Amino acid sequence: xxxxxxxxxxxxxxxxxxxxxxxxxxxxxxxxxxxxxxxxxxxxxxxxxxxxxxxxxxxxxxxxxxxxxxxxxxxxxxxxxxxxxxxxxxxxxxxxxxxxxxxxxxxxxxxxxxxxxxxxxxxxxxxxxxxxxxxxxxxxxxxxxxxxxxxxxxxxxxxxxxxxxxxxxxxxxxxxxxxxxxxxxxxxxxxxxxxxxxxxxxxxxxxxxxxxxxxxxxxx
Amino acid sequence: xxxxxxxxxxxxxxxxxxxxxxxxxxxxxxxxxxxxxxxxxxxxxxxxxxxxxxxxxxxxxxxxxxxxxxxxxxxxxxxxxxxxxxxxxxxxxxxxxxxxxxxxxxxxxxxxxxxxxxxxxxxxxxxxxxxxxxxxxxxxxxxxxxxxxxxxxxxxxxxxxxxxxxxxxxxxxxxxxxxxxxxxxxxxxxxxxxxxxxxxxxxxxxxxxxxxxxxxxxxxxxxxxxxxxxxxxxxxxxxxxxxxxxxxxxxxxxxxxxxxxxxxxxxxxxxxxxxxxxxxxxxxxxxxxxxxxxxxx
Numbered sequence: 001x002x003x004x005x006x007x008x009x010x011x012x013x014x015x016x017x018x019x020x021x022x023x024x025x026x027x028x029x030x031x032x033x034x035x036x037x038x039x040x041x042x043x044x045x046x047x048x049x050x051x052x053x054x055x056x057x058x059x060x061x062x063x064x065x066x067x068x069x070x071x072x073x074x075x076x077x078x079x080x081x082x083x084x085x086x087x088x089x090x091x092x093x094x095x096x097x098x099x100x101x102x103x104x105x106x107x108x109x110x111x112x113x114x115x116x117x118x119x120x121x122x123x124x125x126x127x128x129x130x131x132x133x134x135x136x137x138x139x140x141x142x143x144x145x146x147x148x149x150x151x152x153x154x155x156x157x158x159x160x161x162x163x164x165x166x167x168x169x170x171x172x173x174x175x176x177x178x179x180x181x182x183x184x185x186x187x188x189x190x191x192x193x194x195x196x197x198x199x200x201x202x203x204x205x206x207x208x209x210x211x212x213x214x215x216x217x218x219x220x
Numbered sequence: 221x222x223x224x225x226x227x228x229x230x231x232x233x234x235x236x237x238x239x240x241x242x243x244x245x246x247x248x249x250x251x252x253x254x255x256x257x258x259x260x261x262x263x264x265x266x267x268x269x270x271x272x273x274x275x276x277x278x279x280x281x282x283x284x285x286x287x288x289x290x291x292x293x294x295x296x297x298x299x300x301x302x303x304x305x306x307x308x309x310x311x312x313x314x315x316x317x318x319x320x321x322x323x324x325x326x327x328x329x330x331x332x333x334x335x336x337x338x339x340x341x342x343x344x345x346x347x348x349x350x351x352x353x354x355x356x357x358x359x360x361x362x363x364x365x366x367x368x369x370x371x372x373x374x375x376x377x378x379x380x381x382x383x384x385x386x387x388x389x390x391x392x393x394x395x396x397x398x399x400x401x402x403x404x405x406x407x408x409x410x411x412x413x414x415x416x417x418x419x420x421x422x423x424x425x426x427x428x429x430x431x432x433x434x435x436x437x438x439x440x441x442x443x444x445x446x447x448x449x450x451x452x453x454x455x456x457x458x459x460x461x462x463x464x465x466x467x468x469x470x471x472x473x474x475x476x477x478x479x480x481x482x483x484x485x486x487x488x489x490x491x492x493x494x495x496x497x498x499x500x501x502x503x504x505x506x507x508x509x510x511x512x513x514x515x516x517x
Contacts, residue, residue: 001222001376006248007262009334009371009380009397010342010364013269016324017436019335020381050383053489054434056508057285059327079327104383104487126381126389127334195253 002125012128014073020105021051021058024124026078029067031132031144032109032120035216040111040118042091043068049104051124052096064107065092073128108134138180138189144218146175148193151206152214155181155188159211163190166205172196187213222247226373226414226468233410240400240410241362244369263361269331270320270343277319281326285507288437289326291445292319309348310452317344317448321441333364334371334380337436338394340444342367345398345451346405355405366404367397370417377469378476382429383488385479387443392424392475395447395454402455418464418471419454425471426478428486430493433504439494 003009014023033039045064047055055061059079066081069088077084085092097108105124110117121134132142135150142148153159160179167174173195181188198217207215223229223243232243248259278296282289295315298304304311317340324330324339333342346363349355355363371380374393379385399416408416424447432438464471485492494500 057434
């Protein structure tokens with residue numbers, strides 16, 4: 001089931017005018033920023049489908065820029081976000097794409113700074129609810145609503161069990177988990193949504209495990 | 221005990237002899253792990269946002285484009301003149317529904333119910349019916365949980381996105397949710413709530429999403445007006461004992477299938493319907509000039 005909570009239906013509290021094109025877009029921008037770890041120097045935003053056709057009327061561009069500035073859906077600074085992005089030295093570029101995507105409200109964000117780059121694909125499925133469907137061309141499914149960690153690792157036996165063992169030892173319950181890889185034996189990624197708060201010490205422990213290359217933390 | 225259909229929702233409420241709202245609250249406790257108090261408080265905050273939005277809209281707002289605003293006030297003045305043909309409660313709901321959507325179009329703060337484009341219907345009907353039924357604060361919060369329960373079924377079995385399913389998925393869903401909530405607040409049974417939802421949604425099937433210039437203004441504000449009117453009429457019909465020949469779940473499924481076959485031009489792309497009329501295109505040109513042709517800003 002895509003929608004889990006009464007507040008997915010009655011909510012979010014948000015700046016108008018569109019839950020999917022404004023609030024959902026702001027959420028995708030904000031989750032992308034969280035995945036990047038901080039505010040990027042530059043963001044290239046590719047808009048598809050209905051996003052591409054109607055972004056101006058819905059303030060989708062303002063909302064995504066707002067999300068990248070870490071604004072929530074109800075932040076009254078959203079209407080001024082493009083100006084605020086400039087003042088914060090974040091360059092935001094919009095590219096209108098004509099490719100037909102599976103869901104009509106799709107956005108692909110390339111976030112960059114001097115030493116890293118991240119590509120995130122997000123879909124706004126309606127009512128402000130979103131899904132992150134791709135991260136650096138890994139297919140995944142992430143709502144951005146629950147605490148989660150993404151573990152980038154080498155595709156070898158034992159890594160999954162080593163990570164989950166650390167979680168078990170720290171009494172952290174996993175609510176959802178998926179593993180994907182680009183190629184056998186090469187880079188792989190675990191997406192782990194959890195019920196409890198994740199302490200930095202746990203993350204350090206996981207990061208120190210053999211074959212784990214990177215950890216991205218997502219907190220609600 | 222997560223419900224997947226309206227039939228299951230009604231069955232749960234009737235077997236436990238509780239309101240639909242209570243079934244939703246209990247499920248929320250189970251799914252989120254939050255306490256009842258936390259969940260009620262969260263909905264209370266959403267209710268406050270809705271009250272503030274209507275209040276602001278009734279003072280009169282104008283959207284950034286200038287296309288919408290002020291109609292909620294016009295209707296309130298007309299009600300006060302005593303000349304209205306429809307009942308005052310109905311028109312009050314229509315006015316308050318428009319008030320919320322006018323605030324939304326002005327990039328003001330609203331609570332999506334289930335979406336921003338359809339955010340007027342549920343609060344509009346609630347605050348109008350409130351004048352007659354004098355509900356407690358808790359009953360008003362329950363009204364929203366009942367709406368949430370029906371919207372939850374629609375969202376998971378069909379869609380609440382105009383881009384995916386047209387306006388029937390947005391204002392259609394909102395109106396059905398509101399109708400069910402009105403019935404419950406007025407003392408109707410869970411089955412009657414489902415009948416009201418079915419009757420409302422049946423009359424919204426096929427409604428396309430064709431916003432002029434891609435803005436959530438024309439015809440969105442007035443679709444919320446008619447959605448509120450539709451919800452109150454259907455609620456009265458259900459309370460009178462009228463039933464839908466087609467069960468609510470089948471109406472929802474049919475809405476989903478209609479959305480699937482709806483052309484892209486009529487699903488929030490601003491390429492068909494009212495958006496493609498000569499006036500719709502002229503307004504778009506006036507608002508955006510040639511900007512929309514450009515690739516980047």
